[in-house]
Amino acid sequence: MSTFVNFDQHDDGEERPRAVGFGRTREPMMGKKKRPDYRRQGSAPQNSGMCRRSNKKWTWGVGRSARMLDARGQSFAGCIALLLALAASVASAGPVVTLDLGLIGNPGNTTKAGNGFGTVGTYYQMARTETTNSQYVAFLNNSEAGKTNLLGVFSGSSAGNAAYRIQQSGTFGNYTYSLKSADSGDKPVNFVSWWSAARFANWLSNGADLAASTETGSYTLNGLTSGPLVGRNAGAIYYLPSADEWTKAAYYNATANNYYRFASVSSTNSALNGTLPTAGNSSTAPTAFAATWNAVSAGVTPVGYFSTVTSPYGMYDMVGNVNEMTDTANSANTSQYALFSGSYASTQVQIELFDSLTAPSFVNGTTENAPRGFRIAAVPEPSTLVLASIGLMVGLVGWSGWLKRRTVG
Numbered sequence: 001m002s003t004f005v006n007f008d009q010h011d012d013g014e015e016r017p018r019a020v021g022f023g024r025t026r027e028p029m030m031g032k033k034k035r036p037d038y039r040r041q042g043s044a045p046q047n048s049g050m051c052r053r054s055n056k057k058w059t060w061g062v063g064r065s066a067r068m069l070d071a072r073g074q075s076f077a078g079c080i081a082l083l084l085a086l087a088a089s090v091a092s093a094g095p096v097v098t099l100d101l102g103l104i105g106n107p108g109n110t111t112k113a114g115n116g117f118g119t120v121g122t123y124y125q126m127a128r129t130e131t132t133n134s135q136y137v138a139f140l141n142n143s144e145a146g147k148t149n150l151l152g153v154f155s156g157s158s159a160g161n162a163a164y165r166i167q168q169s170g171t172f173g174n175y176t177y178s179l180k181s182a183d184s185g186d187k188p189v190n191f192v193s194w195w196s197a198a199r200f201a202n203w204l205s206n207g208a209d210l211a212a213s214t215e216t217g218s219y220t221l222n223g224l225t226s227g228p229l230v231g232r233n234a235g236a237i238y239y240l241p242s243a244d245e246w247t248k249a250a251y252y253n254a255t256a257n258n259y260y261r262f263a264s265v266s267s268t269n270s271a272l273n274g275t276l277p278t279a280g281n282s283s284t285a286p287t288a289f290a291a292t293w294n295a296v297s298a299g300v301t302p303v304g305y306f307s308t309v310t311s312p313y314g315m316y317d318m319v320g321n322v323n324e325m326t327d328t329a330n331s332a333n334t335s336q337y338a339l340f341s342g343s344y345a346s347t348q349v350q351i352e353l354f355d356s357l358t359a360p361s362f363v364n365g366t367t368e369n370a371p372r373g374f375r376i377a378a379v380p381e382p383s384t385l386v387l388a389s390i391g392l393m394v395g396l397v398g399w400s401g402w403l404k405r406r407t408v409g
Helices: 063-087 133-141 144-148 194-205 243-251 287-292 382-408
Strands: 004-009 015-020 050-052 058-060 090-092 098-104 124-127 166-169 176-179 323-330 333-340 361-364
Touching (some): 098 243, 133 144, 133 166, 133 176, 133 194, 194 323, 243 323
Antiparallel strands (some): 090 098, 166 176, 323 333, 333 361
């Protein structure tokens, strides 16, 4: 393939050689004003606000301003693609459970100075809400662990407690489960041990049906119900968040690269004010941090009840409703895990202790009680990561192209 040499006339009046060709078939043009322009498409618009540059289509603006408009357009398109990736995260974990997952980006973020947690080196997803009674009932009815309850996934010892909202019927090997009341389905499950929460994560990872194992997958449990906690396996799909992952999703503000004190975009560092709301009435909750005060409707609220109050990443109830588990073990006692946030049972003084400046509590993995539940984290779906990557790439290409043209054009 031959390469032609043509000439451009520059603003200083001089002609300089320009390599052309690139596989396109045409004869060289001898006149400097008759050089071929294979990139131009169409006729010049009549509107005087449009211009043609040698390497672009007809476009708005002239000179540097046109280049900036093009670059901004590409960057804008990239941002839109990235935002779509952040929003498109409702994922089916199986035939009977749907999780509302939010993408947590900005890998390699700084650590929270107050408690030493928060740095995560990869993208991950977090359920925007705590695991609900309905989701847990689906697990019990669609797993061998639930059918036999040999592994304690149903808290029989708490079945008579009014705060426990799940009931069991049937016989061994064919147990079935249901909600005690219809209004408890979208409230967070409680009275769950760490080992039962880990089995729920395994079940999700393995397909969330009767054939799905609860003993392998994200955690290799093999019948364990007590003792030192089991670490997360490589390749885990759904799992309990680590202390770092939980802290980042609750408090980290990626825009400013810092941490809010409270898990709310509307309450950064100020102390919380207000009184606990009365049952069934959220109007007395502090407007700055309503998600904290969940002492309504017989203890817990439906997940996401305070819909206008979220963490910077869009997570609901990360302080309040129920305490939440992680899969980070206590280095001094590996039978304990790091527990975060306050609950419906916390007083205002207590709830203010559960902020980004405070280390988590450590609780034995076998413990079950009313104010304790969990939420699920997950690896990003490939489509979500691809869309996010495309958005970033398009934005960067637009920006780098503008910089190049500023230098060369």
